[in-house]
Amino acid sequence: MQPRHSGASLLTQVEVKRSISVLTAADWLRLHKVARALCRDAAFAADDLLQEAFQRALDGTRQCTRTLDIVHFLAGVMRSIASDWRKARKRRPEICLVTETGSLQDVVLQVRDSAPVADEVLAVNEEAARLKAAIFALFVDDCLAQRLLEGIMDGLAGAQLRSLTGLSETEFASKRRLIRRRIDKAYSKDWTP
Amino acid sequence: MSQKNKGQSSRLDRLTDMLVEDILASSDADLLAEAAADNDDGGTLARRAFERASRTVAVRHIAQNESPPGRRLAPANVRTLDPKTARGWLEAYLASNPETAGQLPRALRRGKKLSDEDVYGMLEALQQRGVLTERPIEQSRR
Numbered sequence: 001m002q003p004r005h006s007g008a009s010l011l012t013q014v015e016v017k018r019s020i021s022v023l024t025a026a027d028w029l030r031l032h033k034v035a036r037a038l039c040r041d042a043a044f045a046a047d048d049l050l051q052e053a054f055q056r057a058l059d060g061t062r063q064c065t066r067t068l069d070i071v072h073f074l075a076g077v078m079r080s081i082a083s084d085w086r087k088a089r090k091r092r093p094e095i096c097l098v099t100e101t102g103s104l105q106d107v108v109l110q111v112r113d114s115a116p117v118a119d120e121v122l123a124v125n126e127e128a129a130r131l132k133a134a135i136f137a138l139f140v141d142d143c144l145a146q147r148l149l150e151g152i153m154d155g156l157a158g159a160q161l162r163s164l165t166g167l168s169e170t171e172f173a174s175k176r177r178l179i180r181r182r183i184d185k186a187y188s189k190d191w192t193p
Numbered sequence: 194m195s196q197k198n199k200g201q202s203s204r205l206d207r208l209t210d211m212l213v214e215d216i217l218a219s220s221d222a223d224l225l226a227e228a229a230a231d232n233d234d235g236g237t238l239a240r241r242a243f244e245r246a247s248r249t250v251a252v253r254h255i256a257q258n259e260s261p262p263g264r265r266l267a268p269a270n271v272r273t274l275d276p277k278t279a280r281g282w283l284e285a286y287l288a289s290n291p292e293t294a295g296q297l298p299r300a301l302r303r304g305k306k307l308s309d310e311d312v313y314g315m316l317e318a319l320q321q322r323g324v325l326t327e328r329p330i331e332q333s334r335r
Contacts, residue, residue, distance in 0.1 A: 017247070020243055021243075024221065025225065025236050026221030026222075026224045026225050026236075027221075028235070028236035028237075028239040028240050029224050029225065029228050029233070029235050029236040029239070030216055030217065030219070030224055031239045032235030032236060032238055032239040033216045033224070033235060034213050034216050034217070035239070036235070037209055037212040037213050037216065038209060038213065040205060040209055046235075046238075047238055047241075047242050050238075050239055050242040050243075051242040051243075051245050051246045051249075052246075054242060054243045054246030054247070055246040055249055055250055058246055058247060058250045059250045059253065061275060061276075071217070072217060075213060075217060079213070084308060084309060084310045085310065087308060087310065088308065088310030088311065088314065128204075128205055131205060132204065132205060135208070149208070152207055152208055152211045153204035153205070153207050153208055154204075154207075155207055176211070176215050177215060177219070177223075179211075180211075180212050180215045180216070181227065183212065184212075184227075184231075185231065188231070188233075
């Protein structure tokens with residue numbers, strides 16, 4: 001359950017706007033990189049995702065606590081929007097008018113069942129498998145990176161993930177960065193090579 | 194969705210999470226050096242997205258203040274409604290049109306919650322049909 005915040009513990013809309021306005025060059029870049037990472041296999045663009053996150057922050061739809069870093073807050077908002085948009089793309093209800101009589105009361109909607117059909121399941125599965133194989137192919141020369149990728153995809157994190165590779169903390173951070181950089185270069189705009 | 198399919202997607206989601214974490218944890222100097230090396234103008238694009246968002250929000254505020262209280266036209270973009278208001282509009286429409294509610298998938302009739310995105314999508318469809326041409330807005334906006 002989310003903790004409840006009183007008004008005083010939340011940034012006002014004016015404060016949010018001011019906080020974003022004074023972001024550093026590195027923070028603007030950071031936000032765009034996060035947006036690009038979240039656009040994996042998605043039918044939306046990083047710029048649109050960012051704009052929507054800014055809008056929700058500026059109009060107060062999403063509220064930021066005073067203790068939270070504004071960049072981390074915006075990254076969270078983007079993550080949530082991307083998740084919603086991706087789900088909506090998968091199961092957007094198809095609505096059509098059945099009886100068009102001009103009368104509001106006679107409007108009947110047909111909503112398609114949101115459960116994916118077999119073809120859709122297969123297509124999503126194939127696309128995910130293709131993308132995963134393509135990512136692993138970026139590291140054919142680096143068994144350690146591949147092992148790390150397997151661990152990440154298996155849900156390992158922190159010390160558990162590090163112990164999988166036997167790397168020191170610094171080496172581990174470097175390897176993680178190498179993975180991000182290589183993926184970033186291969187998929188510079190979104191997750192389409 | 195099969196377990197296998199869910200697994201493939203969530204494995205990629207975990208990778209995305211790691212990438213985001215790493216971006217957030219990277220130092221400013223590293224990110225700026227990367228951008229210079231890659232000719233990455235993401236910073237400029239992000240700033241432009243913010244400017245567009247600021248303009249959109251400002252225009253909405255002006256439109257909101259120009260309409261008489263309690264009797265405003267439905268916004269051209271129903272997505273400017275806050276999620277609670279949008280859900281309320283949809284529920285009110287479905288309550289007054291039970292035959293429509295009867296067409297919803299069984300899971301939704303049993304109380305499975307529509308996502309915000311679903312609600313906006315359905316309102317947009319109704320709006321396109323001219324059903325939501327005019328309507329008082331009494332709740333807060335998004």
